[in-house]
Amino acid sequence: xxxxxxxxxxxxxxxxxxxxxxxxxxxxxxxxxxxxxxxxxxxxxxxxxxxxxxxxxxxxxxxxxxxxxxxxxxxxxxxxxxxxxxxxxxxxxxxxxxxxxxxxxxxxxxxxxx
Amino acid sequence: xxxxxxxxxxxxxxxxxxxxxxxxxxxxxxxxxxxxxxxxxxxxxxxxxxxxxxxxxxxxxxxxxxxxxxxxxxxxxxxxxxxxxxxxxxxxxxxxxxxxxxxxxxxxxxxxxxx
Numbered sequence: 003x004x005x006x007x008x009x010x011x012x013x014x015x016x017x018x019x020x021x022x023x024x025x026x027x028x029x030x031x032x033x034x035x036x037x038x039x040x041x042x043x044x045x046x047x048x049x050x051x052x053x054x055x056x057x058x059x060x061x062x063x064x065x066x067x068x069x070x071x072x073x074x075x076x077x078x079x080x081x082x083x084x085x086x087x088x089x090x091x092x093x094x095x096x097x098x099x100x101x102x103x104x105x106x107x108x109x110x111x112x113x114x115x116x
Numbered sequence: 117x118x119x120x121x122x123x124x125x126x127x128x129x130x131x132x133x134x135x136x137x138x139x140x141x142x143x144x145x146x147x148x149x150x151x152x153x154x155x156x157x158x159x160x161x162x163x164x165x166x167x168x169x170x171x172x173x174x175x176x177x178x179x180x181x182x183x184x185x186x187x188x189x190x191x192x193x194x195x196x197x198x199x200x201x202x203x204x205x206x207x208x209x210x211x212x213x214x215x216x217x218x219x220x221x222x223x224x225x226x227x228x229x230x231x
Binding site for chain 2: 034036038043044045046047048051053092094096103104106107108109
């Protein structure tokens with residue numbers, strides 16, 4: 003069975019500082035990997051995805067993530083955080099044999115200090 | 117842009133009522149999903165559907181049923197609402213065969229309160 007762990011429940015960073023959100027997954031083969039963002043009271047929006055190829059993927063809003071097979075990780079990064087990035091972030095893993103069905107982590111809440 | 121709409125943003129129902137939550141997507145996606153989201157518990161899959169009239173149970177199907185009579189519409193039904201079903205409900209859709217597209221597109225959510 004696939005699973006996702008986001009070790010950090012809550013992270014606080016200062017505006018302009020760099021950000022890294024951690025994600026570890028468990029899956030028997032190469033998975034599909036996603037990061038989503040959820041603003042308060044809203045649905046989730048896709049930030050970026052990894053299916054194959056280059057292990058460093060670029061997403062919207064200046065985010066990027068790196069797939070590291072040896073560490074079973076897919077950490078999300080941003081070099082300079084903006085106040086509008088304050089939100090909840092979810093990592094998800096999808097099975098290649100069951101297209102479209104994903105397992106989500108419990109989420110990391112990001113607070114941005116002025 | 118993909119659009120997933122949900123029939124209500126906020127809903128208040130009484131214990132024992134039958135509740136219908138509707139979800140519509142406009143991108144011809146094969147798969148549709150219903151999740152509930154509770155603080156500290158992340159997103160939990162209730163049911164999903166991979167084709168018209170086809171459905172599978174997710175992780176927490178008890179107390180819920182679903183209906184998918186048309187490809188674009190997926191309904192979640194609470195047969196007899198209970199207070200422990202107070203939650204945020206999120207609908208999502210995904211997957212176009214041959215397009216290599218597996219990410220999910222979410223609706224804005226329905227915050228259901230059962231009193």
